[in-house]
Amino acid sequence: MHFTVSPAELECIVNSLKSQTRQSEPQIVESCFTKAVENGFADYPDIQDILCYSDARIESIYHGISVERWCEIFSVHRRYFYPTPRRKQSSVDGDCGVSAEDLADLLIYLERTGYSIEPLSLVTKLSSELADHAFVSHAGLHVLWYEKTRHKTPPIFFMVESDEVGQGRREEKFKTATGYKVEVTWNNDSRPIELVVKAPKFRSRPAQDLLKIG
Numbered sequence: 001m002h003f004t005v006s007p008a009e010l011e012c013i014v015n016s017l018k019s020q021t022r023q024s025e026p027q028i029v030e031s032c033f034t035k036a037v038e039n040g041f042a043d044y045p046d047i048q049d050i051l052c053y054s055d056a057r058i059e060s061i062y063h064g065i066s067v068e069r070w071c072e073i074f075s076v077h078r079r080y081f082y083p084t085p086r087r088k089q090s091s092v093d094g095d096c097g098v099s100a101e102d103l104a105d106l107l108i109y110l111e112r113t114g115y116s117i118e119p120l121s122l123v124t125k126l127s128s129e130l131a132d133h134a135f136v137s138h139a140g141l142h143v144l145w146y147e148k149t150r151h152k153t154p155p156i157f158f159m160v161e162s163d164e165v166g167q168g169r170r171e172e173k174f175k176t177a178t179g180y181k182v183e184v185t186w187n188n189d190s191r192p193i194e195l196v197v198k199a200p201k202f203r204s205r206p207a208q209d210l211l212k213i214g
Helices: 007-018 026-039 044-054 056-060 067-073 100-113 120-131 138-149 207-213
Strands: 002-004 041-043 079-081 095-099 156-159 170-175 181-186 192-198
Touching: 007 056, 007 156, 007 181, 007 192, 026 041, 026 044, 026 100, 026 120, 041 044, 041 079, 041 100, 044 056, 044 067, 044 095, 044 100, 067 100, 095 100, 100 120, 100 138, 100 156, 120 138
Parallel strands: 002 156
Antiparallel strands: 041 095, 079 095, 156 192, 170 181, 181 192
16 A cells, blocks of 8 residues: 655654654553444544554654544544434534544554554454444454454555655665564655555465455
């Protein structure tokens, strides 16, 4: 899968992946997961808590890539959620956020990017419910296939706008703390212009299988 980001955003991602991870707070993350499943959605403050208490490197680049921007990059759609009105209520106040399925999808993409994200608990909470549905969304498919495809998915690519790519290049390779293999292409101005992240257990598959888990 290919994602287009700005040069500054790509630099943020590369630099954060190269830095050391810091201790996570799984209890806070798990509390946010439980709340998202119960409510059916997560608002942006809760998503920010999940990200920063899962991998502090994401918090360190918040000034460059916000929660809203991560959602845009991965095409995770925001929407407004409202409490069910009582019979006599004529108006209610809503919160902007993403559905629980889309939250899981966002976390899966961030894990595939190389961050120390653990979506499994949320996926487990959602899977049994989704399995009973006649139809599911694209995010729902990722949730249902997650355990089978984890760490085996095809590489993802981050690229800057085309006018940045024509300059001279050098290559750099390293591994993230979670074992994802990273390949960075730099231009002559020492700015990254392409980032490829490969899952540690990925093996080339027939084209029709790639469509299932891309």
